Amino acid sequence: MKTLYLDCFSGISGNMFLAALLDLGLDRKEFLEKMETLRIPSGHHHHGEVHHDSGAGYEIHIKDTVRNGFSGIDLTVTSTEDHPHRGLMDVWDVIDKSGLSHNVKQKSKDAFKLLAEAEGKVHGLPPEKVHFHEVGAVDSIVDIVGAFVLMEMLEPDSVICSPLNVGSGTIRCAHGVLPVPAPATENLLIGMPVYSAGSPIERVTPTGALLVKMLASHFGTMPAGKVMGSGRGLGSRESDIPNFLRVTLLEETKEKDNAPSASKEEPFIRDVGILLETNIDDMNPQYYEPVMERLFSIGAMDVWLETIIMKKGRPAIRLCCLVSLSQEEQAAEIILKGTTTLGLRRSEVDRIKLRHHITPMETTFGLVRIKEAWWGNERLRANPEYEDLKRISKETGIPLNSLREEVLRQIEEMGHP
Incomplete structure (x- = not known):
């Protein structure tokens, strides 16, 4: 089981993602040859500037470099266009006319559909009706399509992502x-x-957030493996x-050598969490919700309350919080303060967790993310994401339970996403 782990301690952007995968050792020549089939009609050009030799309308620059003491790859995309505002159909047309695989085309189009919905x-x-402004520029199209090209070359079984450092401050954009x-x-x-740390800059770009949404099956610390x-x-x-952006490729740990079938891969994932808990009998119940929200906002795996009886028959609450090792101190501070x-x-x-991943699926209500749970090669269940159903229910007025049943029916009709 090959797992790609994204460590977004300093955020993520499209070009950082491409650069990190290439630094992992993927074939640069093969990547550039595939990308040359993606030809982007330019907008206006500055007089005297030269096009990419391939006629693609852009150039991808891959450079091994050292920045602030760390070696890695710096990837930039340049073009001569004056920032045209492309719509979703324009971008889909560019993708459809490329010589890339059906899988890369479909995932790239799904990604831009999600982006159009967010915008x-x-x-x-x-x-x-959305015009993408910054994200419709050539570099963003190359970043998003390039990411799926590289993922097809790498073929990981799953992608796990750390909580995202989104940064802080302000950004100047088209609006x-x-x-x-x-x-x-x-x-x-x-x-x-998500969380915010470090000097005030934008650390997660729209393209970076989109790639994480499309690729990551779940969030947490680095899984066990080689x-x-x-x-x-x-x-x-x-x-x-x-x-x-640091990426790590891991071969997930197999069953222990003394297990009956040492060569067989476990159908589930094992990891370790930290459980923090405390008994409280003297707090206004209204104060639990903001504490729970703050714990979830730093990436807690779960937070819950239990009713208990303490000494002298006092009713009380046990507050429980399950976090990764890296979140332990932050969670403890939130609870203690x-x-x-x-x-x-x-x-x-x-x-012990089921392997699961999220796949966007086109329904009659638009794109809905489907969470699939697997036991080895057997799909146990597929459920639409609650947040997507909630949004569609609000937009259409269809009750949540009816909407969920209809989406599930459509999933069954199509087999699985």
């Missing part, structure tokens, strides 16, 4: 100066664990945190 929510427009994360990025980040390789995609911004408790119990817990 559309910001401006109150349906996806087909003026806006706070980080930018509105479209914020829509794409729904359901993902390291097969690692790569660094260098960012261009100055930062107090080293500005690169946000509640009336004076201390926490801490224990390590072994977890």
Whole structure:
């Protein structure tokens, strides 16, 4: 089981993702040859500037370099266009006319559909009416399509992502100066664990958030396994945190040698979490919700409350929080500062999880993300993402339960996404 782990401690952008995968050792020549079949009609050109030799309308520059003491790959895309505002259909047309595989084309188109929906929510427009501004520029098209080309070359079985450092401050874009994360990025980040650290810059771009949404099956710390390789995609911004995306390719651990079938891969995933818990009998119940929300916002795997009876028959609450090792101190601080408790119990817990991944699926209501759970090669169930159903229910007025049943019916009709 080959797993790609994305460590987004300094955020993620499209070009950092491409650079990190190439630094992992993927064939640059093969990548560039595939990308030359993606030809992007340019907008206006500056007089006297030269096109890409292939006639693709852009150039991809891959450079081995050292930045702030760290070696890696710096990847940039240049073109001569004056930033035309492409629509979804324009981008789909460019993708369809390329010589790339059906799989790469379909995933790239699905990604731009998700992006159009995220942009559309910001401006109150349906996806087909959205003009992409920055994201419709040549470099963004190359970043998104290039990511699926490289993923097809790498063929990992799953992608796991760390919580995302989104950064802070403001960014100047087509609609003026806006706070980080930018509105479209914020829509794409729904359901993902995020935090903000380091100097105030935009660390997760719309393209970066989109790729994580499309590729990552779940979030957390690096899984157990044998390291097969690692790569660094260098960012261009100055930062107090080293500005690169680190990717690690792992061969996930097989069953122990003394197991009956040592060569057989386990049908589920094992990992370790930290359980923090405390008993509280003297706090206003209204204060639990904000504490729980803050714990989820840093990427807690789960947070829950249990009713208990303490000494002298006092009713009380046990607050429980399951986090990864890297989130432990942050979670402890949130609980100790946000509640009336004076201390926490801490224990390590072994977890057994089904392998699962999320696949966007086209339904009559638009694109819906489907979460599939697997036991080895057997698909146990497929469920539409709650956040997607909630959004569609709000837009259409269809009750959530009816909507879910209809989407499930469509999944069955199509086999599986």
